[in-house]
Amino acid sequence: MNATQSNSLALGIIYLTWMTLLASAKEYHVGKSGSDQNDGSAARPYQTISGAALVAQPGDVITVHEGIYRERVNPPRGGKSDKKRITYQAAPGERVEIKGSEVVTNWEKVQDDTWKVTLPNRFFGAFNPYADLIHGDWFLRKGRDHHTGAVYLNGNWLSEAAVLESVLKPVGTNALWFGRVDQEATTIWAQFRDVNPNEQLVEINVRQSVFYPDKPGRNYITVRGFTMRHAATPWAPPTAEQIGLIGTHWSKGWIIENNVISDSACAGVSLGKYGDEWDNKSESADAYNRTIQRALTNGWNKATVGHHIVRHNTISSCEQAGIVGSMGAVFSEITSNHIFNIWTKRQFNGAEMAGIKIHASIDVVIAHNWIHNAGRAMWMDWMAQGTRISGNLCYSNSTDDLFLEVDHGPALVDNNIFLSPTSLRIQSQGGAFVHNLIAGKISLKAYDKRQTPFHKGHSTAVAGLHDNPGGDDRYYNNLFVQSGDLSPYDAATLPVSMGGNVFLAGAKASKFETDPLLKPDFDPAINLLEMPDGLYLEMMQDLAWRTERTRSVVTTKSLGKAAIPGLPYENPDGSSVRINTDYSGITRNTVNPFPGPFENPASGKQLVRVWPLAGR
Numbered sequence: 001m002n003a004t005q006s007n008s009l010a011l012g013i014i015y016l017t018w019m020t021l022l023a024s025a026k027e028y029h030v031g032k033s034g035s036d037q038n039d040g041s042a043a044r045p046y047q048t049i050s051g052a053a054l055v056a057q058p059g060d061v062i063t064v065h066e067g068i069y070r071e072r073v074n075p076p077r078g079g080k081s082d083k084k085r086i087t088y089q090a091a092p093g094e095r096v097e098i099k100g101s102e103v104v105t106n107w108e109k110v111q112d113d114t115w116k117v118t119l120p121n122r123f124f125g126a127f128n129p130y131a132d133l134i135h136g137d138w139f140l141r142k143g144r145d146h147h148t149g150a151v152y153l154n155g156n157w158l159s160e161a162a163v164l165e166s167v168l169k170p171v172g173t174n175a176l177w178f179g180r181v182d183q184e185a186t187t188i189w190a191q192f193r194d195v196n197p198n199e200q201l202v203e204i205n206v207r208q209s210v211f212y213p214d215k216p217g218r219n220y221i222t223v224r225g226f227t228m229r230h231a232a233t234p235w236a237p238p239t240a241e242q243i244g245l246i247g248t249h250w251s252k253g254w255i256i257e258n259n260v261i262s263d264s265a266c267a268g269v270s271l272g273k274y275g276d277e278w279d280n281k282s283e284s285a286d287a288y289n290r291t292i293q294r295a296l297t298n299g300w301n302k303a304t305v306g307h308h309i310v311r312h313n314t315i316s317s318c319e320q321a322g323i324v325g326s327m328g329a330v331f332s333e334i335t336s337n338h339i340f341n342i343w344t345k346r347q348f349n350g351a352e353m354a355g356i357k358i359h360a361s362i363d364v365v366i367a368h369n370w371i372h373n374a375g376r377a378m379w380m381d382w383m384a385q386g387t388r389i390s391g392n393l394c395y396s397n398s399t400d401d402l403f404l405e406v407d408h409g410p411a412l413v414d415n416n417i418f419l420s421p422t423s424l425r426i427q428s429q430g431g432a433f434v435h436n437l438i439a440g441k442i443s444l445k446a447y448d449k450r451q452t453p454f455h456k457g458h459s460t461a462v463a464g465l466h467d468n469p470g471g472d473d474r475y476y477n478n479l480f481v482q483s484g485d486l487s488p489y490d491a492a493t494l495p496v497s498m499g500g501n502v503f504l505a506g507a508k509a510s511k512f513e514t515d516p517l518l519k520p521d522f523d524p525a526i527n528l529l530e531m532p533d534g535l536y537l538e539m540m541q542d543l544a545w546r547t548e549r550t551r552s553v554v555t556t557k558s559l560g561k562a563a564i565p566g567l568p569y570e571n572p573d574g575s576s577v578r579i580n581t582d583y584s585g586i587t588r589n590t591v592n593p594f595p596g597p598f599e600n601p602a603s604g605k606q607l608v609r610v611w612p613l614a615g616r
Contacts, residue, residue: 025059028052032067049073049088049098058220061087066094070102072207079220082253088211090225100207100245101152101230107190107197113171115197116189121181129205129232130179130186134266136235137283138351146348148232148265150205151177151190153197157263157317158190159345167191174345205232205265209243216250216274216299227260235266237352238326238359238381239291240279242272245318250274250299250328254308261315268318271308271325271332271358274298285450288382292360292453292462295327300460306330316341320352322374326359330460331572333365336616342374354379354403361387361411363458363572368616370535372396377420379403380411382452384428385565386572387411391583391597393535393610395419395528401440404428406468408454409562410569414554415583415597417537417610419526423484429472429494430562432569434554434579437596439481439526444488446470454565458574463565469493472563476500476554479596480507481524487511494563500551502595517549517595525605535611541601546594553590554579584613 028040029052036051038044046052050071052062058080079085090096102123107115121128129149135141144162151158153175161167161176167189177190188204190197210228223246231245241249245261247270248254261268273295282291292300299305305328315322315337322339325332339355355374356366360383367390371377376399380387384407393416394401400422404411409430416436418424423440424433427448448468456463471494475486478500484507489496498513505523509516519542527538552558556576559569569577580588583597593599598608 025061026057027061027063028056029063029065030069031065032069053088056086058086059084061089063089063091064096064226065091066096068097068099070099070206072100072209073098073211075211075213075218075221078213078218078251079253081220085220085222085253085255087222087224088226089222092225095227096225097227097229098210099203099228099230100205100210100232101150101203102206104188104202104204105198107192107202110189111168113191113193114168114189115192116187118185118187120185121183124186124206127208127232128181128186129208129265130188131181132232132234134235134348136280137237137239139235139237140349142348147179148205148208148234149179150230150232150263150265151188152203152230152263153190153192153195154201159347164189203230205230208232208234209245209247211246212243212270213249213251218249219251220253221248221251222255222257223259224255225258229261229263231264233264233266233320235350235352236270236272236320236324237280237283237350238273239282239288240273241275242267242270242324242326242328244268244270244272244324246270247272248308248328250305252305252307256308256310257312259313261313262317264318264320266318266320267324268315268321269310269313269323271306271310271323271329273326273328285452289451289453289465292327296460296462300327300330302331302459306332308332309335310337311335313337315339317344318342319345319348320350321357322355322371324352324357327460329358329364330360330362331364333367334369335365336368336612337370338611339369339371339377340373344373355397357381359383360460361385362455362460363387365390365572367391368613369393370611371401375399376403377401379405380407381405383407383455384411385409385455385567386458386570388571389413389416391415393417400425400443404431406448406450406452407431408452408466408468408564409472410559410565410567412559412569412577414579415581417583417597419528421483426470426473428468429470429564432474432476432554432559433478434474434476435582435593435595435597436478437481438478438484441483442485442488444470444492446491447493457565457567457570458572466564471496474498474559475513476558477551477593477595478502479504479524481526482506484508486513497560500549500595502545515549517545528610529607534609537608537610538605540605541596541598541603543601543603546589546592550592551595553588553593583610584608585615
């Protein structure tokens with residue numbers, strides 16, 4: 001057999017294998033008029049998503065048709081590979097909602113705008129959110145109880161009262177509810193301003209999650225196109241099982257895309273840890289190090305966990321985090337999500353709250369996300385190694401846009417727009433900040449004594465522990481505005497490297513930048529404008545910034561190695577990094593790139609669309 005015949009035979013085998021896979025794959029339909037006794041065909045659909053999930057096998061597709069499905073989807077199995085996954089999808093062009101709530105009627109008026117309803121405890125089954133306290137490691141209750149239950153009036157989330165007496169008073173700024181559970185029944189009091197709740201849509205949390213497997217290792221699942229709301233999720237610290245409204249539960253290869261996810265008591269999307277007997281009993285740095293060691297014996301490795309894709313979702317109204325993950329997010333991509341209104345009620349606090357909160361963002365790409373009104377936009381806590389944070393738009397975040405905590409790098413932060421009052425909070429080393437627009441303060445901690453892990457390259461294997469001295473950061477080709485101030489690095493313990501930065505409207509350089517471009521009288525007049533086709537950034541720029549200084553394209557070679565792990569700044573696949581495109585994907589000038597996130601501005605006032613971006 002010659003080479004041509006061999007190639008033809010190989011192609012034929014590949015074709016036949018692919019056709020066999022297609023022939024064996026099935027599409028199951030779900031519709032509100034169906035029955036779980038049906039066969040799932042288009043003519044005879046199932047009635048519940050859970051009914052279809054029981055029969056779906058690797059390679060199959062579950063298509064759900066228009067309607068509201070009040071259930072918790074617990075996929076009993078996953079796919080076998082990226083090409084033979086189980087897909088759950090909303091039918092194209094149809095609005096499909098999955099809710100963890102139930103409609104409640106038969107409200108009785110107590111007085112004024114206060115009503116109550118009493119439900120037998122069997123209404124909730126084995127899980128009653130109104131007896132379920134939010135608690136756990138690093139949770140701050142602010143001196144009162146909080147439950148995972150919730151009450152919604154026409155989609156609006158009422159706030160939980162600390163005591164019943166508050167609900168019996170006239171309605172204030174926020175309408176309130178209060179619940180009480182005894183051995184037989186659950187009574188809920190709620191304020192409904194100027195309406196009869198029996199004539200409106202009133203829903204209450206009933207299920208802990210909306211889409212979440214009860215066991216780890218349900219791999220290669222796609223969830224696409226749904227609206228998912230109303231989950232009584234528990235607090236999700238890094239030391240316990242992290243249950244989200246939708247979550248992967250220590251699995252591999254999920255795709256969560258094009259969904260609307262909202263109204264979670266704690267976390268919206270969880271890419272997190274499994275549970276064990278140490279859950280919420282490990283609130284210390286030493287205890288979390290032991291948690292990491294246990295995870296390594298429970299399959300925390302590149303072959304088993306992570307590799308998720310979370311993209312093009314709208315995530316809002318979650319009181320802990322939009323996306324959370326402890327160790328289970330490794331090797332994942334979190335891209336093009338709109339995350340907002342996180343931690344808005346502010347009734348409790350804790351150390352796990354952000355638009356995106358990841359422990360161990362090893363080889364994780366977080367890119368092109370729009371995050372605002374989230375308290376803290378992004379928090380990479382422990383083990384941000386091989387992490388790339390690129391092209392994100394962050395503003396109106398009251399805490400900060402990016403917090404790097406006790407990480408040793410390498411972590412690359414490039415082409416971002418950081419506009420909140422505090423842009424960066426750095427309590428780490430090994431960061432590279434390249435071509436960003438940084439309009440807020442930079443908070444730098446000189447030293448943190450905690451011993452935290454660093455890893456072998458592109459691996460979860462722990463190479464050692466180290467404390468956290470300040471320094472070993474790089475800042476190249478950024479635009480700093482007003483309160484942006486690099487001078488705290490003047491006292492850094494570890495060496496730092498800075499060059500090609502521009503400092504506007506009073507922003508300050510560090511002594512380690514030998515020739516900074518200072519423009520104290522230049523006000524870029526930054527403004528965000530909403531227009532029919534998207535969100536635009538308006539700002540003043542000056543082409544002279546290019547000719548007044550010469551800059552180089554930033555690469556793996558020019559960034560060197562993060563000092564403590566001794567590793568280069570690379571892509572997750574080990575290839576070299578080259579920052580040769582800007583925020584919008586425009587190719588940079590390879591001879592002398594322009595500072596900041598935009599490559600080809602004209603002088604004067606510019607208007608750049610920053611969301612959505614074409615092709616993203």
